[in-house]
Amino acid sequence: MNLANPSRLCRAAGVPHIQHVSNRRQFLTTAGAGFGALALDAMMAGSTLAESSAGRLHHPATAKSVIFLFMEGGPSQMDTFDRKPLLNELAGQGLPASFNAPITAMGEHGAPLLASQRKWTRYGQSGLETSDWFPSVAQHADDLAVIRSCYGEGINHAGGCNLMNTGSILGGRPSLGSWITYGLGSENEDLPAFVVMTDEKKPATNGVRSWGPGFLPATYQGTPVGNGPKGEVIANLSLPAGMSAERQLRKLQWIHQINAAHAATLPDVSSLDARIRSYELASRMQASAPEAVDLAGETAETRRLYGLDRKETKNYGEICLLARRLVERGVRFIQLYSGTGSGWDAHANIEANHTKYCGSVDVPIAGLLADLKRRGLLDQTLVVWGGEFGRTPMSEKGNGRDHNPTGFTMWMAGGGVRGGQTIGATDELGLHAIQDRAHVHDVHASILHLMGLDRLTLSYNHQGRLERPTVNEGAMIEKLVTG
Numbered sequence: 001m002n003l004a005n006p007s008r009l010c011r012a013a014g015v016p017h018i019q020h021v022s023n024r025r026q027f028l029t030t031a032g033a034g035f036g037a038l039a040l041d042a043m044m045a046g047s048t049l050a051e052s053s054a055g056r057l058h059h060p061a062t063a064k065s066v067i068f069l070f071m072e073g074g075p076s077q078m079d080t081f082d083r084k085p086l087l088n089e090l091a092g093q094g095l096p097a098s099f100n101a102p103i104t105a106m107g108e109h110g111a112p113l114l115a116s117q118r119k120w121t122r123y124g125q126s127g128l129e130t131s132d133w134f135p136s137v138a139q140h141a142d143d144l145a146v147i148r149s150c151y152g153e154g155i156n157h158a159g160g161c162n163l164m165n166t167g168s169i170l171g172g173r174p175s176l177g178s179w180i181t182y183g184l185g186s187e188n189e190d191l192p193a194f195v196v197m198t199d200e201k202k203p204a205t206n207g208v209r210s211w212g213p214g215f216l217p218a219t220y221q222g223t224p225v226g227n228g229p230k231g232e233v234i235a236n237l238s239l240p241a242g243m244s245a246e247r248q249l250r251k252l253q254w255i256h257q258i259n260a261a262h263a264a265t266l267p268d269v270s271s272l273d274a275r276i277r278s279y280e281l282a283s284r285m286q287a288s289a290p291e292a293v294d295l296a297g298e299t300a301e302t303r304r305l306y307g308l309d310r311k312e313t314k315n316y317g318e319i320c321l322l323a324r325r326l327v328e329r330g331v332r333f334i335q336l337y338s339g340t341g342s343g344w345d346a347h348a349n350i351e352a353n354h355t356k357y358c359g360s361v362d363v364p365i366a367g368l369l370a371d372l373k374r375r376g377l378l379d380q381t382l383v384v385w386g387g388e389f390g391r392t393p394m395s396e397k398g399n400g401r402d403h404n405p406t407g408f409t410m411w412m413a414g415g416g417v418r419g420g421q422t423i424g425a426t427d428e429l430g431l432h433a434i435q436d437r438a439h440v441h442d443v444h445a446s447i448l449h450l451m452g453l454d455r456l457t458l459s460y461n462h463q464g465r466l467e468r469p470t471v472n473e474g475a476m477i478e479k480l481v482t483g
Contacts, residue, residue: 056183056184056185057184057452057453058452058453058454058457058458059449059452059454060452061416061450061451061452061453062380062415062416062417062450062452062481063380063381063382063414063415063416063450063451063452064187064332064380064381064415064451065327065330065331065332065333065334065380065381065382065415066177066180066332066333066334066381066382066383066384066415066447066451067323067327067334067335067336067368067381067382067383067384068176068177068333068334068335068336068384069336069338069361069365069383069384069385069386070164070335070336070337070338070386070387071338071339071344071357071361071385071386071387072157072161072204072205072337072338072339072340072341072342072343072344072387072388073157073339073342073343073344073345073346073357073387073388074157074160074342074344074345074346074387074388074389074390074391074403074404074408075344075354075357075358075386075387075390075391075409076346076350076354076390076391076401077148077390077391077404077407077408077409077426077430078116078390078391078393078429078430079116079117079118079131079133079350079354079391080118080130080131080133080134080354080358080409081129081130081131081134081146081148081409081411082146082148082409082426082430083116083118083120083129083131084116084393084426084428084429084430086428086429087113087114087115087116087393087428087429087430088115088116090113090429091112091113091114091115092112092113092115093112093113094110094111094112094113095113095393095394095429095431099427099429099431099432100431100432102392102404102406102431102432103155104155104392104394104402104403104404105155105156105402105403106347106396106402106403108394108396108397108402111394111395111396112394112395113393113394113395113429114350114393114394114395114399114400114401116131117351118131118132118133119131119132120132121135121138123138123139123141124138124139124140124141124142124420125142125420126141126142126419126420126421127141128141128142128144128146128420128422133354133355133358133359133362134358134362135362136362136363136365136366136367137362137365137366137369139366140366140369140370140413140419141419141420142419142420143369143373143378143413143414143419143420144411144412144413144419144420145411145412145413145417145418145419145420145421145422145423145479145480146409146410146411146421146422146423147409147410147411147412147422147423147424147438147443147477147480148409148422148423148424148425148426148433149407149423149424149425149426149433149434149435149436149437149438150386150390150407150408150409150410150424150433150438150439150440150443151405151406151407151408151432151433151437151438151439151440152164152169152388152389152405152439152440153169153405154169154388154389154405154440155389155403155405156403157205157342157345157388157403158205158206160387160388160389160403160405161204161205161206161210161388162206162209162210163388163440164386164387164388164440165206165209165210165211166209166210166214167440167441167444167469167470167471168471171206171209172209172214172215173214173215173467173471174212174213174214174215174216174220174460174469175209175210175211175212175213175214175221175222176333176444176447176448176469177194177196177211177222177332177333177335178194178211178212178213178214178216178220178221178222179216179220179448179453179458179469180194180332180333180447180448180451180453181193181194181220181332181333182213182216182217182220182458182460183448183451183453183458184332184451184452184453185332186330186331186332187330187331187332188329188330188331191292191326191329191330191331192222192223192225192331193220193331193332193333194211194220194221194222194223194331194332194333194334195222195223195224195225195323195326195331195333195334195335196210196211196222196223196224196225196334196335196337197224197225197226197319197322197323197334197335197336197337198224198226198319198336198337198340199315199316199319199336199337199338199339199340199360200315200339200340200341200343202340202341203340203341204337204340204341205341205342205388208221208222211224211335215460215462215463215467216460222333222335225293225322225326226293226318226319226322292325292326292329293322293325293326295308295318295321295322295325298321302321302371303317303321305367305370305371306318306320306321306363306364306367306368306371307363307364307367308321310363312356312359312360313359313360313361313362313363313364315360316336316338316360316361316364316365317363317364317367319336320336320364320365320367320368321364321367321368321371323336323368324368324371324372324375324377327372327377327381328375328377338357338360338361339357343357344357344387345403346391346400346401347396347397347400347401347402348396348397348398348399348400349397349399349400350391350399350400350401351399353400365385368383369383369413369414372414373414378413378414378415379414379415379416380414380415381414381415382412382413382414382415382416382417382447382450382451383412383413383414383415384410384411384412384443384447385410385411385412386408386409386410386411386443387408388405389403389404389405389408390404390405390407390408390409390430391403391404391408392404392431393429393430393431404431406431406432406433407426407427407430407431407432407433407434408426408433410443412446412480415450415451416450416481417450417480417481418479418480418481418482418483421479421483423436423438423477423479423480424436424437424438436477436479438477439473439474440474441470441471441473441474442474442475442476442477443474443477444469444470444474445470445474445475445476445477446476446477446480448469448470449476450480450481455468455469455470455474456468456472
């Protein structure tokens with residue numbers, strides 16, 4: 001018997017007697033002093049593995065896991081992966097009348113164009129042009145599919161982060177990671193299927209809503225890992241002071257008995273099932289998670305590869321390395337936040353801001369791509385890079401850039417994506433997406449497609465209405481795989 005799962009122990013011991021048996025859960029819980037529930041529990045424990053089988057796929061998948069590198073605050077596209085020579089030629093002048101002036105978050109109208117200070121180099125056989133803010137990532141140019149024509153409606157951080165994470169500028173919908181774990185389940189019943197990690201001990205924009213389950217059952221929400229309040233990698237995983245394992249087991253048995261008895265009378269309330277499963281997962285994690293997040297066994301060479309030997313790259317390097325370890329163990333969706341709390345938001349002094357944040361992620365991201373590739377994991381792991389929007393070519397406060405959701409850059413690598421290419425284009429100043437325009441819904445539809453999920457077929461009946469992850473919009477960006 002699995003001693004790491006207290007629910008099985010307490011079911012074997014028998015749960016509180018339930019007088020009225022009106023459904024299978026009640027029958028299995030009460031029959032034979034609870035031994036019928038053992039069979040149910042075994043089937044439920046295996047269901048998460050069964051959900052990851054090809055039988056749940058809508059079409060053949062090219063990716064098994066997603067690592068979403070989220071640059072919170074909005075990186076500047078014309079200073080990183082989308083060079084605009086005309087911007088420097090017209091620097092100091094106003095936006096030409098031929099360009100539609102956008103509505104900006106800060107509303108600084110008539111500001112002159114701001115030149116990019118970057119030096120640009122072509123890399124790889126593809127000749128992908130990349131700025132000197134990402135020299136290490138650029139070494140993987142032939143693995144990158146750079147989408148230069150992304151756009152959305154999120155003009156501020158709250159709306160932009162909601163859109164990029166949930167498909168809507170309004171709060172309340174499930175996050176993309178929740179949809180994917182709902183659709184595919186987990187490949188490892190001892191670890192969360194959806195994990196979120198941040199590089200700083202700051203709250204993310206919108207907090208837990210960015211990785212929340214919305215109207216999906218609560219069991220599909222993201223699990224924060226790293227930067228725990230007491231310095232632990234996973235918060236509350238260790239036993240509290242004075243709590244023995246035996247005492248905790250008795251406590252969990254009693255909690256489970258109460259929850260199971262109450263849930264039996266309310267079979268349609270998913271939050272109760274989610275709570276029971278969360279206790280069971282937490283118990284299993286106490287046995288398996290410490291090993292999964294322990295970096296002590298990593299070689300000195302691997303640690304250097306991720307930048308763990310440098311102060312400026314250590315934080316993001318650690319969570320990138322943890323992401324690789326979790327992918328190896330079957331975690332389905334991992335989101336890694338850089339600049340938690342809108343750190344990339346360069347309204348002023350973009351040179352200092354982006355020098356800091358690009359410098360903190362360049363080596364770790366390159367290390368992640370290299371490590372996944374040499375371990376044979378990149379082909380089955382989709383790596384996505386981007387923020388909630390880009391920046392304007394016009395200046396703000398003399399030396400910064402405002403929010404720009406009308407045209408910005410993201411890139412993908414691995415997971416069946418054809419690298420060494422650019423997709424779409426913005427206008428000559430990098431302001432508006434004009435060619436092969438890719439809405440955030442298209443980005444989400446593409447991620448789902450590569451994971452074997454169709455954005456229209458994947459649905460959830462919420463209050464009598466079928467809800468879908470891309471709000472019935474968006475389409476696969478075919479050039480990601482066809483080139």
